[in-house]
Each structure stands twice: as C-alpha cells, then as structure tokens.
Amino acid sequence: MGRVPRPRRRIPVGAFATMTDTTPRTDPHLGGVHAVDAMARAVGVARAARLTARPNPWVGAVVFDAAGTVVAEGATEPAGGRHAEVVALEAAGERARGGTLAVTLEPCSHHGRTPPCTGAVIAAGIARVLIGVEDPDPRVSGEGIRQLREAGIEVTTDVASDMVSDQLAPYLHQRRTGRPLVLAKMAATLDGRTAAPDGTSNWITGEEARREVHLMRAESDAVLVGAGTVRTDDPQLTVRSVEGPDPLRVVLGAAPAEARVRPCLEWSDSPESLLDHLGEQGHLQLLVEGGAETIAGLLDRDLVDRLIVYIAPSLHGGTSGRPLIGGSGATTIAGLRHGRFVDVRRVGEDLRVEFDPRTGPNGEEH
Ligand SMILES: NC(=O)c1ccc[n+]([C@@H]2O[C@H](COP(=O)([O-])OP(=O)(O)OC[C@H]3O[C@@H](n4cnc5c(N)ncnc54)[C@H](OP(=O)(O)O)[C@@H]3O)[C@@H](O)[C@H]2O)c1
Numbered sequence: 001m002g003r004v005p006r007p008r009r010r011i012p013v014g015a016f017a018t019m020t021d022t023t024p025r026t027d028p029h030l031g032g033v034h035a036v037d038a039m040a041r042a043v044g045v046a047r048a049a050r051l052t053a054r055p056n057p058w059v060g061a062v063v064f065d066a067a068g069t070v071v072a073e074g075a076t077e078p079a080g081g082r083h084a085e086v087v088a089l090e091a092a093g094e095r096a097r098g099g100t101l102a103v104t105l106e107p108c109s110h111h112g113r114t115p116p117c118t119g120a121v122i123a124a125g126i127a128r129v130l131i132g133v134e135d136p137d138p139r140v141s142g143e144g145i146r147q148l149r150e151a152g153i154e155v156t157t158d159v160a161s162d163m164v165s166d167q168l169a170p171y172l173h174q175r176r177t178g179r180p181l182v183l184a185k186m187a188a189t190l191d192g193r194t195a196a197p198d199g200t201s202n203w204i205t206g207e208e209a210r211r212e213v214h215l216m217r218a219e220s221d222a223v224l225v226g227a228g229t230v231r232t233d234d235p236q237l238t239v240r241s242v243e244g245p246d247p248l249r250v251v252l253g254a255a256p257a258e259a260r261v262r263p264c265l266e267w268s269d270s271p272e273s274l275l276d277h278l279g280e281q282g283h284l285q286l287l288v289e290g291g292a293e294t295i296a297g298l299l300d301r302d303l304v305d306r307l308i309v310y311i312a313p314s315l316h317g318g319t320s321g322r323p324l325i326g327g328s329g330a331t332t333i334a335g336l337r338h339g340r341f342v343d344v345r346r347v348g349e350d351l352r353v354e355f356d357p358r359t360g361p362n363g364e365e366h
Pocket of ligand 1: 185188196198227229230252254268290
C-alpha cells in the first residue's frame with residue numbers, strides 16, 4: 001500500500017472564530033491591497049510577539065502612507081515596552097500622516113504600564129484605522145474606537161476578525177471569562193490508549209509531535225497535570241525542545257517531595273477555583289497534560305475549551321491500557337458527548353486532532 005500523502009496545509013477552520021468577517025475586499029487607501037490582506041500582514045507581524053508579549057496580547061500593526069505604501073510594521077514589545085501600534089507609528093514617523101493603520105486589536109484608551117495608544121494614533125496624523133477585533137478588556141471595550149472616531153479618524157472594525165480571533169483566542173477568552181483558555185492535550189495510540197498497564201507512556205508519539213507540545217508549553221502561562229501522572233511519569237513539564245519561557249507548573253493534588261515538577265503549585269481545591277486563581281493572576285492559557293482522570297474531571301465540569309489528541313500510528317490492543325478519558329463514562333450510546341473537530345493535520349508520522357467539546361457537529365452549543 002502506498003503512503004498517505006501529507007496534507008499541504010492546515011485545514012482553515014477558524015478554530016476560535018467568534019465573529020463574521022464582512023469587510024469589503026478592496027481598499028483604495030492601501031495601494032490596491034485588500035483590507036483583509038493588510039490585516040493578514042498585521043497577523044503575521046504579531047506572530048513574532050507570541051512568546052514575549054504576555055501578559056499583554058500579542059498584537060501586530062502595519063502603517064500605510066497616504067499613497068497606500070507600507071512604511072512600517074510593529075509587534076507588541078515585552079511587558080512594559082511599547083504596544084504594536086506605537087512601535088509601527090514611531091518607525092513610520094511623518095510618513096504616517098494621512099495614512100492608514102491596520103492593527104489586530106483595538107488600540108487601548110487607558111493608561112496602563114504605557115500611555116494610551118489612541119493618543120499616539122491621533123498624534124501621528126493617521127486618517128484611517130482598520131481594526132481586527134474590539135478589545136473586550138473592560139478598560140477599553142469600544143472606548144478606543146470611540147476616541148479615534150471622535151478625533152475624526154475613519155475606523156473600520158471586524159477586519160478579518162476570524163483570523164485575528166484565532167490568533168488572540170487566549171487573550172480574548174481570558175478577558176471575556178476571567179479564566180485562562182484551557183487546552184487539554186494527550187498522546188494516544190490509534191486505539192485510544194495513553195499508557196500501558198504498567199503505567200509507562202513515554203513515548204507514544206514521535207519527535208515532531210513532542211516538539212509541538214513543547215511549543216504549546218512555551219505559549220502557555222501554566223501547565224497542569226494530575227498527581228497520578230506525577231507519581232507515575234515524574235515529568236519536568238519544562239520547555240526544552242524549543243526556545244521559550246517555562247510555564248508555571250501546577251499539580252492537581254499533591255506532588256511527592258522529590259518530584260522533578262517542583263517548584264510547582266499544588267492545588268487541592270476545586271478546578272474552578274484554580275481557573276479563577278490563574279485568571280486573576282493574568283494567566284491567558286492553561287495547558288493540561290493529563291492524565292485520564294484529570295481530563296475526565298475537567299470535561300465533566302465543562303472546563304475544557306479544546307481537547308488536542310496526538311494519535312500515533314500504533315496499536316496497544318486489549319482492554320487494560322489506560323484510556324484517553326477516565327471517569328465513569330457513558331452507559332449507553334445515547335450518552336455520548338458530542339463535539340466538533342476544529343482541526344485535523346499530520347505532525348511527522350502522527351495525527352493531531354483538535355476537538356471542541358462544547359459545540360456539536362451542527363454548531364449547536366451544549
Ligand atoms: N499519553 C498521555 O498523553 C499521558 C499524559 C499524562 C499521563 N499519562 C499516563 O496516565 C497515567 C496517569 O493518569 P491517571 O488518570 O492515573 O492520573 P492523573 O489524572 O494524572 O491524576 C489523578 C490524580 O490527580 C489528583 N486529582 C485529580 N483531580 C483532582 C482534584 N480535583 N482535586 C485534587 N486532586 C485531584 C488525584 O490524586 P490523589 O490520588 O493523590 O488524590 C487523582 O488520583 C500514567 O500512567 C501516565 O503515564 C499519559
């Protein structure tokens with residue numbers, strides 16, 4: 001049998017999309033570039049800040065001069081540094097006057113660690129602003145847009161908002177709910193086993209999948225495992241295969257005194273209170289790395305935003321291996337929990353499946 005061809009690119013599904021893009025496809029002020037493409041460029045610029053901007057959102061900005069030529073770009077600097085639009089506007093200088101600013105997130109209108117960005121946009125003489133998504137932070141929440149309009153600037157909102165909402169999903173979620181976005185990740189054999197009966201589970205998936213997990217850790221403010229996984233695997237949960245910051249390590253239950261996961265936060269209160277606590281600390285994304293009982297507990301409480309399963313091309317067989325999800329499970333097929341696949345792609349020799357446990361196949365929420 002021939003090899004399965006690798007898909008050429010990710011299936012574009014707008015995984016965290018919350019808004020519909022209604023932007024006109026052409027913009028006379030962007031030198032023939034579509035507004036959506038201008039925003040796509042800003043999204044590309046923002047990627048550089050993904051691991052360094054937090055606790056701030058990783059925003060991107062592009063400045064076009066009055067003739068529609070790109071003259072500067074900027075991404076959010078590390079906390080305490082300049083916001084993306086200020087970086088881009090300072091680089092553009094006088095060339096920004098009469099021009100257009102494309103920025104992924106609504107410019108801030110309040111004094112935080114830095115002065116409000118709306119003031120910088122107005123002072124730069126920008127004539128038009130394209131915004132990807134409104135900032136749900138209660139200190140902004142439309143006020144930035146209002147201030148720009150009041151200054152006579154033409155503002156277009158929801159430009160490529162699906163794309164931007166995807167990129168900023170952890171930030172938008174934390175500001176809307178007060179809790180971090182919860183990604184639960186597991187590695188399984190094709191028949192859904194996550195550990196052998198003797199407890200061993202390293203390694204089920206290949207190197208490329210493991211590298212991706214390290215990147216997900218670096219992108220997460222905190223990473224969580226159950227005490228069972230600490231006792232069996234003694235994981236470090238640090239970022240090693242890629243360059244990036246280590247997340248806060250959290251254990252549900254107690255970690256043995258000599259566990260390699262230390263120093264860590266040991267949490268024996270409810271998972272809800274943990275999410276509230278992390279949200280109050282400004283944590284935007286929590287990565288849960290198992291095991292089966294921990295993930296079952298979070299799913300039962302409806303606390304998982306995405307379940308990400310790396311499926312290896314291997315079979316465990318039998319019924320005694322650890323399952324993907326613990327707990328009591330369904331007793332009849334009518335009790336299945338229905339969700340939706342939001343992304344499926346190949347990673348090395350493994351498959352990565354991203355599942356939304358809250359939205360059914362027809363888009364209905366439950
Ligand atoms: N393939 C994979 O991706 C993967 C990932 C992780 C783990 N694993 C494997 O899975 C196995 C371990 O999984 P598991 O399901 O047995 O254990 P687990 O989910 O890691 O941990 C369960 C334990 O966590 C503690 N806990 C859970 N919820 C709690 C809560 N709300 N409050 C306080 N404590 C709570 C309890 O500890 P106490 O018992 O101390 O009360 C509970 O027994 C290992 O064999 C490991 O190799 C596989």
